Amino acid sequence: MPVIGLESSAHTFGVGIVDNGKVIANEKAMYKIGTTGMIPAKVAEFHIDNSEEVISRAIAAAGISASEIEGIGYTMGPGLGPCLQVAQLSAKMLAKKLDLKIAAVNHCVAHAEITRHYGKLKDPIMLYVSGGNSQILTIEDKPFRHYSVAGETFDIGIGNMLDSFARNLKLNPAWGSSIEKHSKGGKYLQLPYTVKGMDFSFTGLLTRATELIGKNDIADLCFSLQETAFSALCEATERAMLLKNKREIGICGGVAQNKRLRSMLNQVAIEHKSRFSYAPDEFNADNGAMIAFVAERMLEDGMSTPINKCEIKQRYRADTARLPRD
Ligand code: FE2
Helix, strand or coil, X not given: CEEEEEECCCCEEEEEEEECCEEEEEEEEECCCCCCCCCHHHXXXXXXXXXXXXXXXXXXXXCCCHHHCCEEEEEEECCCHHHHHHHHHHHHHHHHHHCCEEEEEEHHHHHXXXXXXXXXXXXXXXXXXXXXXXXXXXXXXXXXXXXXXXXEECCCCHHHHHHHHHHXXXXXXXXXXXXXXXXXXXXXXCCCCCEECCEECCHHHHHHHHHCECCECHHHHHHHHHHHHHHHHHHHHHHHHHHHCCCEEEEECHHHHCHHHHHHHHHHHHHCCCEEEECCHHHHCCCCHHHHHHHHHHHHCCCCCCHHHCCCCCCXXXXXXXXXXX
């Protein structure tokens, strides 16, 4: 059944349409982050200004008419409150207008599930790395089918850490991808490395690397920041994989677009004769298609939410979200 999905948890207003597990549209409008980072109310205003246009664009790209849509999903959380509200309210309005069942989708689960689909992963250790989150996830069937968190950041998400450092370096754009670009040819500098079991921390690393700005080469700083943070993620993921006895590694979320992190994880997989895989980049960046993808399965599994119960949850954890059957 054609299902539309709306995503607005952070800087992207994304709209995707899925039909029988196949993505038939994935459109977006992205708020441009300047030197200040994201001011939630401003980003929400951007989403309000763009929601109608992106929804129309997605329906046109799918080659269907609005009346053919049979269900709707929206990101319930986690994310920035004012931003989440835009997809929530747009979903409610569309649901009323088109008489649709609604699925309230967990953003982290959506990243992991679209990656399991495109990466052809059955039961992986999933490293979820984005701006606000960094977690190692595995699927558990008890007491209900869900992603459990094997390890996670003690403080900030890896993406947030990389973006903050890009801003501190005054790189343009101030994104983690600029750190990757500037890391080429860098030499390693010793930086704080924190892994405790399967959990990790990035704030000490960010503070120390920021103190070294102006005293060291930018390439050396970017290279060392990435190597240190990514090694911590790989160590924790490897430990989780061995303890949970898994044979597949997946990576999802915005930072899954980083080629260096992917090649390091691939190395971990090779050493343990395991398979490493990920989704195309358009699904690692925030997008509406992943929300539609999970929403379709939720609706097929009877997991709809009455319109008056469609809330947002800024701190909606993956391990509290019920996962639909495959
Ligand atoms: Fe995301």
